[in-house]
Amino acid sequence: MTPILLGLGLVLVVEGLAWALAPSLLLKMLETLRGMTPEQRRVAGLVTLALGIALLWMARLTTL
Numbered sequence: 001m002t003p004i005l006l007g008l009g010l011v012l013v014v015e016g017l018a019w020a021l022a023p024s025l026l027l028k029m030l031e032t033l034r035g036m037t038p039e040q041r042r043v044a045g046l047v048t049l050a051l052g053i054a055l056l057w058m059a060r061l062t063t064l
Helices: 002-020 023-035 038-063
Strands: none
Touching: 002 038
């Protein structure tokens, strides 16, 4: 349970920092996302998911 809470906390910290430091940039990014087709958004989400998994896998390897 603790690793899940740690992961969620880190996501919230990063999201909060992004909104605090560059709110207008995030609004532009949301407008760009609205202009994309659902397939393009799906591919972007899958790429982001794959990168996140790769980073977690690499972090896990360094702790073994």
